[in-house]
Amino acid sequence: MSQGKGNISPNGHLFTVEILIEETTNGLAMEKLLHLLNTNTVKDYQILKGIDLGKLIEVNKKKDSAPSLQTSKKAVEAPLAATVPEAKAAISEAAAAIVQQLEKFKANNTLIRLTVIKGKGIKLNLPCRILNYDDSNQNVTVYHVDEKKVYLFKLNEIDDYVATS
Template sequence: MSQGKQNHTGHLFTVEILIEEATNGLAMEKLLHLLNAQTVKDYQILKGIELGKLIEMNTTNKESTPPSYTGKKAVTSPPPATPAPTMTSTAPSGAADHIITQLEGFKANNTLIRLTVIKGQGIKLNLPCRILNYDSSNQNVAVYHVDEKKVYSFKLNEIDDYVAF
């Protein structure tokens, strides 16, 4: 008596996965290695991809669709809600406006973010915080450090990176 082929049916799961790594690209690499197992037939990455955002912000044609990552399997990626651009004093005003809009959105939604700030003499701070206020006249950002339970104020040009949780 021989065993026939078993009928396998697909099952769809919706999950959120947190991978801790130094950069978004390294975390994405680990995630893709996990998803490229033989038991995973197909997947979509809907958010969290931060690759290509600096290029997108600096292109003149803002109406073009953002690049999507295509790996071994079908992957689509709408623009992420939390890009992590690098801030410099020579940033184009369009990029600065985009960052200010995002900070205002984080403030309105009370979003927890990880803020990387470079102070004078190269002192680098990395803090989990919530945006309290943005003063456009002084370009100051007031944040609440959730671990220390203190309020800090930084100049917009001191902010090096930010990522929403």
């Protein structure tokens, strides 16, 4: 949903919810949540809290610079105070870099090995060429060179990619 009052669709409805996802790590739970939210039915969403990614790195960086127990406690609390816009900016920068790399593969017609994780943990590993990237839906269209078929994946389903030629 758009935030401006003039841009909200008359058929769009905004809900505020809290969702509990059981998983071994915060990252895996976040991945499950993103898979649930990235559908055509959900037009837009904001994750306001619950993002615990990168906090151990920050704790270790601050612990190395000042070994006192008081500083260590602050190092643990400081990442918790990080704002959601900063986290969103970091995620969007990473996504932009991935999209830029995919666009370069498309322009150069580069053969890549794409690893995709579909629903229920199904992992696909395919040699392909990038045909298109749709920014509005975050869909990546690829041509599987062995099967000679075209596949459509969501950007968040892509686990890894490696240029092979």
